[in-house]
Amino acid sequence: MTNAFNPRFDPDGKYLFWIADCSVNVEDSYWDDDHHMVNPSKIIVATLQKDRFSPFSPGQGSGSEKQSQTALPILIDVEGLGQRIAALPIGNSNYKNLLALKGKLIYRSEPDTGDSAIKIYDLLEQKESILLNGAFSVFPATHADKVLYFASGRVGILDIKADQKAGDGALDLSGLTITVDYRKEWRQMFNEAWRIQRDFFFDEKLRGVDWEAMKRKYEVFLPYVASRRDLNYLIEDLFSELGQSHVEIKGGELPKIPQSKIGLLGIDLEFDQSQRLYKIAKIYRGRNWDADMISPLTLPGMNIKSGDYLLAIDGTPLDDRVNPDSLLVDKAGETVVLTIHEKPTWTGSHTVKVKPASFSESRGDLLRYNDWVLSNIEKVNQATGGKVGYIHIPDTSYPGMESFFRHFYSQLHKEGLILDVRFNSGGYGPYWMIERLNRSMIYYSRMPYGKAPIKEPGTGFFGPKVCITNEWAESGGENYASIFRLLKSGPLIGKRTAGNLASAQGFYLLDWGGVTYPAEGKQNGKGEDFVENVGVYPDIDVTNRPDDLIQGKDRQLERSIQEILKQLAKTQKDN
DSSP states (O other), X not given: OEEEEEEEEOTTSSEEEEEEEXXXXXXXXXXXXXXXXXXXXXXXXXXXXTTSOOTTSTTOOTTOSOOOOOOSSOOOOOTTGGGSEEEOSSOOBOEEEEEEXXXXXXXXXXXXXXXXXXXXXXXXXXXXXXXXXXOSEEEEOSXXXXXXXXXXXXXXXXXXXXXBOEEEXXXXXTXXXXXXXXXXHHHHHHHHHHXXXXXXXXXXXXXXXXXXXXXXXXXXXXXXXXXXXXXXXXXXXXXXXXXXXSOEEEOSSOOOOOOOOOXXXXXXXXXXXXXXXXEEEEEOOOOTTSGGGXXXXXXXXXXXXXXXXXXXXXXXXXXXXXXXXXXXXXXXXXXXXXXXXXXXXXXXXXXXXXXXXXXXXXXXXXXXHHHHHHHXXXXXXXXXXXXXXXXXXXXXXXXXXXXXXXXXXXXXXXXXXXXXXXXXXXXXXXXXXXXXXXXXXXXXXXXXXXXXXXXXXXXXXXXXXXXXXXXXXXXXXXHHHHHHHXXXXXXXXXXXXXXXXXXXXXXXXXXXOEEEEEEEEOBOTTSOBOSTTTOOOOSEEOOOOXXXXXXXXXXXXXXXXXXXXXHHHHXXXXX
16 A cells, blocks of 8 residues: 555544555556556545444444444554555545545545546445536535535535536625735735745755845835735745745736737748738748647648738738738637738739637747747758657647657657757656656567567667757756756757756645745755756757857757767767
């Protein structure tokens, strides 16, 4: 039994319930020659007194035991307690939020496949049922058989019985008003943010900062705070005294700013001064099978090319008095009519209907990014005769995972590999990526009829590797670079990383603003802090100058190609 958590005594003091990850349910992962645990949780019950039956002993349940309340203090017979445990006879899942009520358990089930639900287990009837689907959380009343729930932005009160629906017992809060003393609320949140860093910062000495003095230094400005945004600014200044990354304040009861859905045509325009018209300079490639990355002018039948003139958008002629982007505000995903001609004239022009792509608030212009990655792949292929692969990892969260899986397996046949973590914004720990990159070949599997033998493990990459990084790689991105070096995966090329590395967690404040704190600081094997405020230095320092980038020259990628070709030549010579 491992990862035991969420302990709960029943109200009568007879049993202790908890959740434990003690089920071994293995799922094969074809893509990485590995196996993963799914639905590991069970709900466990320990009978606290040795002369009492377990609720799941033969003959128990269905009211077989009288419901007498155990007098306080609760007596626990420690001897033999480890053998007086049993599991609820329910399916395995991912369980959380366990509550023990009189004769009942309430818990959340989140199976790896299927819908999550709040469930009830009746200890007398020994029966599981669904209390509520789609609820975020429930809170039982202390002396009543009812729960308060939150689901889909609604709040309600329900009887504790099976098959309730979100919306049942909903409370009408439309007339609810409260009076807020913002100055008192802001002071409370200031103090709470200060306490969170004091109590949860990984370095209990707070890097030698006199935190009490810092509180006194900044709280004198609270009378002058005029808005919630001012409060965030003040708390940011307070946090800056720690000289540590992943110490953040964000959100809260801020004014709502209307968001526009900016439409993207996936093109660069240049203004033809002689004709006073806009010409298409470049069309960016998308992934037209992916709804989030469709490049609208590259779809079948468009027949639009670089050099064509964009004469109008939705009938509005384009000239030097009109910004084309102004006509694409709130047009993302909407049908837009473009007037196109290969010549700078309206005579003989034609119209096409397109749906502009969306600008991502978190990831920017995905069409430009995708085209940049494809261009780098093509540069590497051309320079190496197709021998070397290229993968850009934009972060170590889900987009980065997607990029790794998309490009890693399709390039396993390459002899060398360039990993690019420039501009990587971090996320989760990247250990699993480098583990796959560092697998060793064990043997070949012989195939019949002249087929080439297969390297085992089949999903390993066994050739030389290099990693490119720059000053915009931070957090998980520079963690990737540091692990790449520590495991001797290959040389690092580019610029020193940002120096922002910690494992962060956080809390909500009174108005749902968020405070982030560094829960774990990274140290090397000698117990010394590393990366934070220092960064990861490259083995080969290469600067990408702005003038080169404007001309499309990427010195860091070019040097990486040179280095990987040197390694390939050495590998072939050694073999």
